[in-house]
Amino acid sequence: MGRKLLLEKAHVENIRLYEVYRREGGYRSVEKALKSMSPDQVTEEVKKSGLRGRGGAGFPTGMKWSFLAKPEGVPRYLVVNADESEPGTFKDRYLMEFIPHLLIEGMITSSYALGSNRSYIYIRGEYAWIVDILEQAIAEAKNNGWLGKNILGTGFDLEIYVQRGAGAYICGEETALLESLEGKRGNPRIKPPFPAVKGLWDCPTVVNNVETIAAVVPIVNEGGDEYAKIGVGKSTGTKLISACGNISKPGVYEIDMTISVEEFIYSDEYCGGIANGKKLKACIPGGSSVPILPANLLLKTAKGETRYMNYESLADGGFATGSMMGSGGFIVMDDSQCVVKHTYTLARFYRHESCGQCSPCREGTGWMEKILWKLETGKGQLSDIDLLWDIQRKIEGNTICPLGDAAAWPVAAAIRHFRDEFEWHVTNPEDAVRRNYGIGRYADPIAVPVTA
Amino acid sequence: MAEEKKLFKVTIDNITIDVEPGTTILHAARAIGGDVTPPAMCYYSKLKGSGGKCRTCLVEVAAGSAADPRPMPKLVASCRTTVMDGMVVKNITSERVQDARAGVVEFLLLNHPLDCPICDQAGECHLQDLSYEHGKEGTRYEFKRRTFEKEDIGPYIQLHMTRCILCYRCTYVADQLTDQRVHGVLDRGDHAEISTYISKAIDNDFSGNMIDVCPVGALTDKTFRFKNRVWFTKPVEAHRDCDKCCGKVTLWQRGDEVLRVTARKDEWGEVQSYEGQPGWICNTCRFDKKKTSDWVIEGPANVSRHSVISQGHYTGLKKPREIMPEVMGGRAPKLLMDIHDVSDVNSVDISALPGPATSETFKKKEL
Numbered sequence: 063m064g065r066k067l068l069l070e071k072a073h074v075e076n077i078r079l080y081e082v083y084r085r086e087g088g089y090r091s092v093e094k095a096l097k098s099m100s101p102d103q104v105t106e107e108v109k110k111s112g113l114r115g116r117g118g119a120g121f122p123t124g125m126k127w128s129f130l131a132k133p134e135g136v137p138r139y140l141v142v143n144a145d146e147s148e149p150g151t152f153k154d155r156y157l158m159e160f161i162p163h164l165l166i167e168g169m170i171t172s173s174y175a176l177g178s179n180r181s182y183i184y185i186r187g188e189y190a191w192i193v194d195i196l197e198q199a200i201a202e203a204k205n206n207g208w209l210g211k212n213i214l215g216t217g218f219d220l221e222i223y224v225q226r227g228a229g230a231y232i233c234g235e236e237t238a239l240l241e242s243l244e245g246k247r248g249n250p251r252i253k254p255p256f257p258a259v260k261g262l263w264d265c266p267t268v269v270n271n272v273e274t275i276a277a278v279v280p281i282v283n284e285g286g287d288e289y290a291k292i293g294v295g296k297s298t299g300t301k302l303i304s305a306c307g308n309i310s311k312p313g314v315y316e317i318d319m320t321i322s323v324e325e326f327i328y329s330d331e332y333c334g335g336i337a338n339g340k341k342l343k344a345c346i347p348g349g350s351s352v353p354i355l356p357a358n359l360l361l362k363t364a365k366g367e368t369r370y371m372n373y374e375s376l377a378d379g380g381f382a383t384g385s386m387m388g389s390g391g392f393i394v395m396d397d398s399q400c401v402v403k404h405t406y407t408l409a410r411f412y413r414h415e416s417c418g419q420c421s422p423c424r425e426g427t428g429w430m431e432k433i434l435w436k437l438e439t440g441k442g443q444l445s446d447i448d449l450l451w452d453i454q455r456k457i458e459g460n461t462i463c464p465l466g467d468a469a470a471w472p473v474a475a476a477i478r479h480f481r482d483e484f485e486w487h488v489t490n491p492e493d494a495v496r497r498n499y500g501i502g503r504y505a506d507p508i509a510v511p512v513t514a
Numbered sequence: 515m516a517e518e519k520k521l522f523k524v525t526i527d528n529i530t531i532d533v534e535p536g537t538t539i540l541h542a543a544r545a546i547g548g549d550v551t552p553p554a555m556c557y558y559s560k561l562k563g564s565g566g567k568c569r570t571c572l573v574e575v576a577a578g579s580a581a582d583p584r585p586m587p588k589l590v591a592s593c594r595t596t597v598m599d600g601m602v603v604k605n606i607t608s609e610r611v612q613d614a615r616a617g618v619v620e621f622l623l624l625n626h627p628l629d630c631p632i633c634d635q636a637g638e639c640h641l642q643d644l645s646y647e648h649g650k651e652g653t654r655y656e657f658k659r660r661t662f663e664k665e666d667i668g669p670y671i672q673l674h675m676t677r678c679i680l681c682y683r684c685t686y687v688a689d690q691l692t693d694q695r696v697h698g699v700l701d702r703g704d705h706a707e708i709s710t711y712i713s714k715a716i717d718n719d720f721s722g723n724m725i726d727v728c729p730v731g732a733l734t735d736k737t738f739r740f741k742n743r744v745w746f747t748k749p750v751e752a753h754r755d756c757d758k759c760c761g762k763v764t765l766w767q768r769g770d771e772v773l774r775v776t777a778r779k780d781e782w783g784e785v786q787s788y789e790g791q792p793g794w795i796c797n798t799c800r801f802d803k804k805k806t807s808d809w810v811i812e813g814p815a816n817v818s819r820h821s822v823i824s825q826g827h828y829t830g831l832k833k834p835r836e837i838m839p840e841v842m843g844g845r846a847p848k849l850l851m852d853i854h855d856v857s858d859v860n861s862v863d864i865s866a867l868p869g870p871a872t873s874e875t876f877k878k879k880e881l
Binding site: 230232247252413414415416417418419420421422424425426427428429432449456459460461462 | 565566567568569570572588589591594613614617618620621622624625654655657660679680682698699701702703704705706
């Protein structure tokens with residue numbers, strides 16, 4: 063069983079409350095950082111830990127922190143991105159619901175490292191009840207002297223505010239989030255300038271995912287080097303995976319990135335195998351935006367090696383035969399699922415959530431949705447598949463923010479790996495509306511070319 | 515002692531130019547002029563914060579700078595990317611750019627109604643120009659186009675939301691030129707629309723400038739609506755003393771009748787600047803002064819040779835710079851046929867003919 067750092071205490075009764083959290087060793091990292099370390103030392107520990115952003119892109123957090131511009135007399139901000147709206151991802155919700163003080167603790171330590179005296183949690187509007195949980199935690203922390211003026215007598219001041227979004231997926235994009243936080247329409251900004259230079263109210267800002275900030279707590283407690291020993295290669299530490307779909311035990315799991323995908327899906331400790339005795343057909347390993355993989359490519363890489371649950375292994379093979387770790391939204395599909403329908407559902411989501419600011423995404427997402435609906439209902443033509451490919455190609459990389467890419471990738475991957483199924487929808491339109499394509503050859507072992 | 519300003523050397527489509535630091539790629543390309551200038555549908559140099567949205571001005575950066583000559587992985591929006599010293603940019607010489615731009619044009623036209631025959635903007639529409647230059651024939655879209663409920667936003671401005679390409683320029687006008695903004699973008703994605711909150715009439719002295727900045731026929735002049743096609747009207751520069759604005763305008767006349775008043779536009783379709791100040795005009799000048807006696811006439815306005823408005827053979831036509839030989843490193847482009855070898859098509863004065871023109875009229879006269 064892998065080590066747990068974030069969820070170790072998540073099921074201690076009433077850990078949500080300050081007294082219990084403190085009794086279980088909470089807020090040690092704040093004491094350690096504020097009393098015995100300089101802000102730069104904290105950043106250095108985070109750098110040493112090799113912690114990578116848990117929001118999806120996997121950018122090294124320490125590096126992001128060190129990019130923060132530090133002009134004299136200008137406030138700096140830490141903004142925690144709790145706008146967790148990616149379909150399939152619900153790890154931050156779990157963390158905030160069960161152990162909110164971990165986030166607050168991580169925020170205090172991180173704000174100290176970054177020199178932020180006002181930090182924000184931007185939380186998605188649908189998580190209405192979590193706002194109450196967080197605000198209660200903030201009030202408790204403040205009553206006990208962890209927030210406010212002159213924390214622990216060190217002269218460091220910090221206030222934390224929770225801001226609710228209004229239910230837009232796009233506000234999870236960091237610059238759209240900042241616009242929304244400023245009270246404007248949540249349109250992504252054009253980069254550069256990056257938030258590290260001009261972020262919230264044109265001041266240097268770091269935007270981090272909830273899980274990233276929470277991970278700062280064990281890093282400071284145990285030291286960056288200790289943290290880096292967990293995991294493998296550049297995938298250090300533990301990662302929360304929110305597993306859902308056709309598995310026996312959906313839920314949030316903390317893994318240490320050394321287990322294989324096969325073990326994660328089939329072992330009783332984690333997902334417990336495919337539900338109802340069905341077979342694994344496909345999986346999206348990192349939230350709805352990342353490429354979908356058929357069963358054979360999911361468990362083994364194109365070279366025939368075992369695929370592991372970490373950043374490098376999941377991305378092995380690039381987009382041709384690999385996927386991404388993403389935000390850890392692990393969506394498993396069994397042989398009764400239809401990839402065309404599924405791709406349509408995602409396209410509809412992205413069409414609905416596109417902000418409409420730049421042309422390729424605004425028009426292209428709607429177009430893809432309409433074509434996919436045509437295919438799904440058995441009215442498509444073979445040329446539609448190539449048209450879809452061309453549309454996604456023209457969206458990807460040509461938009462202001464990554465939502466365009468996120469809308470294009472699932473379609474691209476579905477066509478790349480499941481073209482048979484798309485074609486079957488065209489050639490067997492009557493069957494396509496009555497039944498599913500089934501597992502096809504998607505679980506067959508891949509022939510690995512033998513090299514002499 | 516004044517420090518000598520260091521200029522950045524930037525190469526766009528094989529033409530090198532020195533520009534000041536902080537210049538955007540688009541402005542550097544405009545300084546060169548001609549075909550190497552990327553089209554811009556949403557960027558408007560006089561409106562702060564505009565640009566980056568339409569993606570028609572995407573260019574390829576083949577070398578980031580002299581210090582770091584790595585290419586940029588993605589195409590960049592030239593209107594919002596500033597140049598670096600030694601930057602190498604590819605616009606019309608890059609196939610990636612041409613491909614992406616054709617894609618963007620297709621996206622923009624996807625839900626555009628193509629009602630040009632009844633649109634007042636036709637003839638001076640940037641989307642028409644863009645489609646002719648960079649678009650493909652025909653559409654691959656086979657679904658119903660998006661429509662919106664009609665909305666009345668006051669006595670002067672006609673809003674046709676179906677034609678809108680969401681460039682956001684008008685919202686910047688509302689933000690930066692008028693006080694008490696009531697105009698913005700509602701909703702999101704492909705159902706986003708520009709509107710007033712909620713269906714409020716726009717009532718402001720400078721609101722009419724939205725019409726001038728609109729690249730398409732989404733915002734048109736109600737006082738000119740359906741009165742005439744722009745290519746039948748004659749643009750004349752005129753001015754009057756106005757206590758609210760610069761008073762420098764273009765009158766669009768048919769005979770002695772003033773059908774429409776607009777601000778003067780420069781060669782990029784933006785309002786002209788006077789002493790660094792954009793020449794926005796007020797609604798009094800635009801909508802209420804529709805008599806020649808209101809104005810001091812200066813003379814015919816300059817019209818680009820490529821514009822359909824120039825078919826009236828007005829004086830003051832401007833011939834654009836011939837740029838292809840420079841882009842191609844001194845070689846002249848290979849012509850499949852020079853029309854002037856076989857026809858006198860552009861040199862016949864049709865109005866001087868005694869009768870109707872026939873194909874015989876244009877046959878090349880052997881010298």
